Amino acid sequence: MSRLPQISSSRPFGYPADDAPLSCGAHSLTKLAKRFGTPLYVYSGDQMLERLGLFQAALAHREHLVCYAVKANSTLAILKLFAERGAGFDIVSGGELERVLAAAPEAAGRVVFSGVGKTAEEIDRALDAEILAFNVESEAELALLAQRAAKRKRKARFALRVNPDVFAETHPYISTGLREHKFGIDIREARRIYAGAKGNRWLTPHGVSVHIGSQIRSAEPFGAAMMRVAKLVKQLSQDGIAIKTVDAGGGLGIDYHAAPGFDPKAKVAEYAAALEGALKGLDVQLLLEPGRFLVAQAGALVARVLYVKRNGKKTFVVLDAAMNDLIRPALYQAYHEIVPVAPRAGRAVTVDVVGPVCETGDFFARDRKIKPIEPGDLVAVLDAGAYGMAQSSNYNSRPRPAEVLVVGREAKLIRRRETLADLLGPEMV
Numbered sequence: 001m002s003r004l005p006q007i008s009s010s011r012p013f014g015y016p017a018d019d020a021p022l023s024c025g026a027h028s029l030t031k032l033a034k035r036f037g038t039p040l041y042v043y044s045g046d047q048m049l050e051r052l053g054l055f056q057a058a059l060a061h062r063e064h065l066v067c068y069a070v071k072a073n074s075t076l077a078i079l080k081l082f083a084e085r086g087a088g089f090d091i092v093s094g095g096e097l098e099r100v101l102a103a104a105p106e107a108a109g110r111v112v113f114s115g116v117g118k119t120a121e122e123i124d125r126a127l128d129a130e131i132l133a134f135n136v137e138s139e140a141e142l143a144l145l146a147q148r149a150a151k152r153k154r155k156a157r158f159a160l161r162v163n164p165d166v167f168a169e170t171h172p173y174i175s176t177g178l179r180e181h182k183f184g185i186d187i188r189e190a191r192r193i194y195a196g197a198k199g200n201r202w203l204t205p206h207g208v209s210v211h212i213g214s215q216i217r218s219a220e221p222f223g224a225a226m227m228r229v230a231k232l233v234k235q236l237s238q239d240g241i242a243i244k245t246v247d248a249g250g251g252l253g254i255d256y257h258a259a260p261g262f263d264p265k266a267k268v269a270e271y272a273a274a275l276e277g278a279l280k281g282l283d284v285q286l287l288l289e290p291g292r293f294l295v296a297q298a299g300a301l302v303a304r305v306l307y308v309k310r311n312g313k314k315t316f317v318v319l320d321a322a323m324n325d326l327i328r329p330a331l332y333q334a335y336h337e338i339v340p341v342a343p344r345a346g347r348a349v350t351v352d353v354v355g356p357v358c359e360t361g362d363f364f365a366r367d368r369k370i371k372p373i374e375p376g377d378l379v380a381v382l383d384a385g386a387y388g389m390a391q392s393s394n395y396n397s398r399p400r401p402a403e404v405l406v407v408g409r410e411a412k413l414i415r416r417r418e419t420l421a422d423l424l425g426p427e428m429v
């Protein structure tokens, strides 16, 4: 690696030599784009496993289970990759359960089921699959769970997802741990609800769970929430309810700006220490539900430049990818670094990088300084592995991109590009 060795130490994309194109492991993105077309999601499976390993190593001395949050990126091959390394899964729908069962049926017993709107059908399917636990988010849901469990004659292990009323600095759309949010059960009500469930032969109080939000950069609010959970676990023990697991949820954030000091290993260590500090003296298994931290930086969205046009004082770089492929900039004004796959010499230019969708909000970057760029060039939108493909849509009747997974020397197509036939398939005239 010489000129632009690695774009940052925490990203698996780099330029292996002068004049060599951006690569993921041994694979040049120019070649992958030629082989599979654009827009194209490219992921480093190696980095995903490395990230999972960071959590597993930081907690090696205590009983734990890392339950990957499927919603971050639910492509089957990625689920299989994690399952093979012993991960469990955090799911929020019957669809996500089906994905886990299709990719790694042996992992069913390592699944926790979160979500404020579980239906009777979804609960039945999860009971039949004998998942590890239901993270229950309301009293009404607990009543439904008891009813379905009795009907199917299967005991249901449950954790109340408590709302700890802890503020976490993040985008307001992805903060979840305040009383004003729809998530979880007020922690002050939890003791009463566990006591009420105690006598029900179909309900087994198994754990306590919490999730305070996403893209949280500081370990402090995770520790504060876990302190409140630990206090509850002790109170429940006094009430004769022995809690076996505490689930810290997900939410650990990454650095989308990739400042040189960002050290994923140190971040995970700091996070684990904050949780451990709160759990001192408690004999419980610790569950984690990381999503973004495992997959975001492992992924890039590779797109081709269709046009470069000027309107007034502005220059627009129009890509063949759009907000339907990666909605984060449009939805959260999220920052994603954008780099040319084969950089050209010359002075940087200030441009808006946009897609072909008919929305002014269809942009990847605004007033961004980037290397000179011309129609036909390839660019990579970085840190797109989490909530990219998972939040994609067919808006403007655009087929979704293909996905490629790089593991070791192999680059494998894990989802083919959608076709126009896929788009029209479910409809009738």
Ligand SMILES: Cc1ncc(COP(=O)(O)O)c(C=O)c1O
Pocket (backbone or CB within 6 Å): 069, 072, 090, 114, 115, 211, 213, 214, 215, 249, 250, 251, 252, 289, 290, 291, 292, 293, 386
């Ligand atoms: C219950 C639950 N667990 C885990 C996650 C994963 O969050 P993240 O991708 O920020 O780690 C989420 C999403 O915020 C969630 O709602």
Ligand SMILES: N[C@@H](CCCC[NH3+])C(=O)O
Pocket (backbone or CB within 6 Å): 071, 174, 214, 215, 328, 332, 386, 387, 391
């Ligand atoms: N979709 C959000 C994260 C949501 C977390 C889900 N509870 C993002 O792209 O940042």
